[in-house]
Structure formats: structure tokens, C-alpha cells
Amino acid sequence: MPTVYLNGQILPLEEARIPVMDRGFLFGDGVYEVIPVYSRRPFRLREHLARLQSSLDGIRLGNPHTPEEWEDLIGQIVARAESEDQGVYLQVTRGAGPRDHAFPKVVRPTVFILPLILTPPAPEWVERGVAVITAPDNRWLRCDIKATALLPNVLLRQLSVDAGCTETLLLRDGFLAEGSASNVFVVRDGLLLAPPKSNLMLPGVTYDVVLELARAQGIDHALRPISEAELRSAAEVWITSSTKEVLAVTTLDGQPVADGRPGPLFRRMHAAYQDYKHTVMRGKVRNE
Numbered sequence: 001m002p003t004v005y006l007n008g009q010i011l012p013l014e015e016a017r018i019p020v021m022d023r024g025f026l027f028g029d030g031v032y033e034v035i036p037v038y039s040r041r042p043f044r045l046r047e048h049l050a051r052l053q054s055s056l057d058g059i060r061l062g063n064p065h066t067p068e069e070w071e072d073l074i075g076q077i078v079a080r081a082e083s084e085d086q087g088v089y090l091q092v093t094r095g096a097g098p099r100d101h102a103f104p105k106v107v108r109p110t111v112f113i114l115p116l117i118l119t120p121p122a123p124e125w126v127e128r129g130v131a132v133i134t135a136p137d138n139r140w141l142r143c144d145i146k147a148t149a150l151l152p153n154v155l156l157r158q159l160s161v162d163a164g165c166t167e168t169l170l171l172r173d174g175f176l177a178e179g180s181a182s183n184v185f186v187v188r189d190g191l192l193l194a195p196p197k198s199n200l201m202l203p204g205v206t207y208d209v210v211l212e213l214a215r216a217q218g219i220d221h222a223l224r225p226i227s228e229a230e231l232r233s234a235a236e237v238w239i240t241s242s243t244k245e246v247l248a249v250t251t252l253d254g255q256p257v258a259d260g261r262p263g264p265l266f267r268r269m270h271a272a273y274q275d276y277k278h279t280v281m282r283g284k285v286r287n288e
């Protein structure tokens with residue numbers, strides 16, 4: 001039974017209770033983060049906490065904790081978790097109140113931290129790549145906020161499950177936004193491309209790591225809008241997220257991406273990502 005943190009208490013998950021009037025439950029009025037933990041070191045903690053702050057700003061909810069307090073609370077859950085490699089899920093909601101869309105007069109946020117089992121991508125996914133489908137992006141216009149209100153993402157992700165695929169890539173007005181739970185990169189003419197950060201996508205922590213590694217590796221890259229036609233005729237397509245790391249997409253809507261095998265730039269980036277991760281785990285690079 002995992003040990004969790006809830007509003008000032010460390011307790012077994014089965015004993016954690018929230019009031020049914022919590023606005024997270026009633027309205028999905030909250031934000032969250034998922035942080036991978038390797039050898040009990042939270043990966044890119046500073047970036048995750050910075051994104052949490054901007055999500056909280058986006059929903060006009062004060063941050064209940066300083067970064068130092070978050071680090072301490074997360075550390076307490078990580079120390080009690082069963083395995084060395086895991087994830088941490090944290091969620092802040094606008095707390096309980098009358099069922100009224102308007103904010104309560106007095107807000108007491110609910111803070112919840114849960115250890116997650118982190119399963120690294122299966123070796124055959126890395127070797128063979130994954131299949132994805134596309135769908136029109138029907139989410140709201142603040143996809144940069146990591147909101148717990150995930151119903152559109154849930155429905156979009158289920159489309160790919162129903163199709164036996166790993167992810168749903170989202171197209172808005174003829175351009176690639178991101179995946180239902182990942183960011184997307186494309187390779188064309190040897191150039192690594194990704195949509196620039198905007199309100200139409202979540203600013204992924206892994207997206208930033210991949211761009212940093214591209215810079216370090218001297219891989220030519222550019223951030224610019226990617227049209228649907230450019231996605232469909234790409235030499236390589238990748239998806240990235242904290243849990244998927246970097247994966248090659250080899251089938252898109254039932255069609256092979258180029259020759260249907262993970263491409264050379266993917267192999268380079270995947271190796272660089274694994275190297276970087278292991279270096280961070282050994283503590284040789286400042287983990288920020």
C-alpha cells in the first residue's frame with residue numbers, strides 16, 4: 001500500500017480521504033504534475049515546479065507551498081516509496097466549497113502527492129516504434145495549463161486505445177499541436193522540427209530536454225508550425241513525455257512513416273536521452 005501526502009498528513013493511500021464537495025471532484029478545478037524519479041532523484045524537479053507555478057497562475061490559484069516545501073514533501077514520499085525508480089503525481093485543487101462555479105470566498109487548496117509506478121517504455125516499442133492515429137483537437141484554448149480537467153484528453157486517448165494504437169496526435173486548423181499526453185517532433189530533410197510553445201500545447205519538460213540534447217548534439221532544429229501534410233510526409237515522427245521518454249512513431253493512421261522503422265535521428269536522440277538520464281541518476285550533472 002503506497003504512502004501518500006494529503007493536506008499536511010503522510011498516510012497510507014487507503015486512509016486518504018477528501019470531502020465530496022472538493023472542486024477537483026465537482027469541476028476538475030485543479031492542476032497537476034507527473035515527475036519521474038530515478039534512483040530516488042526527482043528528474044528535472046525545478047522545471048516541473050516552475051510549470052506547476054504557471055499552471056496555478058493560469059487558474060488563479062495561489063501556490064500553497066514554496067519550491068523548498070514542495071521539494072521536502074516530494075522527498076518524503078519518494079523516501080517511503082517501494083522502488084528506487086518511480087514517479088510522483090502531485091495535484092492541487094481549489095479545495096471544498098459550495099457547488100458554485102465562482103471561486104469560494106475562502107480558498108483552502110487540497111494538496112495530494114502520490115507515488116506512481118514508473119514503467120519505462122517496453123524495449124520492443126523502442127526497437128520497432130509505435131503506431132498512432134490522428135484526431136481533430138477539440139480541447140480548449142489553454143492547453144498550456146496542466147489541468148486535472150482531462151475529459152477531452154481522456155476521450156482522445158481512448159480513440160487510439162480502440163484502434164490498438166499508443167497515442168492520438170492532435171491536429172488543429174490543419175496544424176500539429178501535440179499528442180493527447182505527449183509532445184510531438186518531426187524530422188524533414190535532416191531537420192528536427194517541433195511546434196513552438198503556445199497556448200495550444202503543454203510545454204513538456206521532456207520537449208525541453210530533447211531540444212537541449214539536440215543543441216548539445218549539433219542536430220539542426222527549428223521551432224515552427226508543422227502542417228498536417230508535413231506530418232504525413234515526414235521522414236521521422238517522435239513522441240515525447242516524462243513516462244514515454246522519446247519514442248519513434250512508425251505507423252500514422254495505418255500508414256508507415258517513411259520506411260516504417262525508427263529513423264537514424266531517433267536512434268541518436270534516444271541514445272543521448274538514455275545517456276543523459278543515467279548521468280543525472282549518477283549525480284554527475286546538476287539535476288534541474
Ligand code: PMP
Nearest residue numbers: 181182183202204205206241242
Ligand atoms: N502534452 C500533454 C497533453 C501531456 O499530458 C504531457 C504529459 N504530461 C505532455 C505533453 C508531455 O509533458 P512532459 O514531457 O512534461 O511529461
